[in-house]
Amino acid sequence: MEMLCTLRSVTEAQRGALLQAPERLEDFLDDDEDFGDAKGGAFLELDIGEAWHALQYLLTGTAWEGSAPLDFLVRGGDDVGDIPSDEGTARVFAPAQVKALATALKDVSENTLRRRFDPAKMQAQDIYPGTWDEPPEDSDPLEEVLSYFEELQKFVAQVSRRDGALLVHIG
Structure with a gap:
């Protein structure tokens, strides 16, 4: 089974609702309709596919640990619960945590990530x-992960500018 990671902007009200009724998480994730954020804009979503664990490692130097906020792909936030149909998990981060994360990601240099690879x-x-020990077929795995990192930086910065909360789903 593939383990893919999706990040989605959520409003503070949606974050609270998910924490109050985690059984609705799967329905929330399956909702393909555009729902508005607190400022009337469409929700934001970023699919980082299988790169989530490599990003965790490059950001923190560890597989499952690290310091907040850069360990956000595998830890932190508030646990919303497991999703039975895809055996995934989801966590949500409050707007203040998203702002701290955006600042931390902005301060990470590409050279740091390259050195850790x-x-x-x-x-x-x-x-x-x-x-990771297999020869690349048609793309450089480091360059692919760095591309996802750049998208991740932009995404989290945009969610932060909107004063949004963040949902991280791996499943």
């Missing part, structure tokens, strides 16, 4: 998807 160490630590 070590396919042998990533394979040894079982960084998903676990194919």
Whole structure:
């Protein structure tokens, strides 16, 4: 089973509603209709696919630990619960946490990420998807992860500018 990561902007009201009724999480994630944010704009969504664990590792230097806020892909926020149909999990972050995350991501240099990229160490630590020691077929895995990082920086900054909350779903 693939483990993919999607990030979605949510309003503070939606964050509160998900925490009060986690059983509605799956319906919320399956909602393809545009729902508005607090300022009347459409929700934002970013799919980082299988790159989530590599990003976690490059941001924190660890597979499952690290310091907040940069460990947000695998830890932190408020747990909304598990999703039975896809065996996934979701966590939500309050607007203040999103602002701190946007600042922290802005301060991460590409050189730091490049220095931490070590396919042998990533394979040894079982960084998903676990194919780091295989020769790349048609793309450079580091460049692909760096591309996702750039999109992640932009996305979180945009959610922060909207004073939005953030939902991180891995499943």
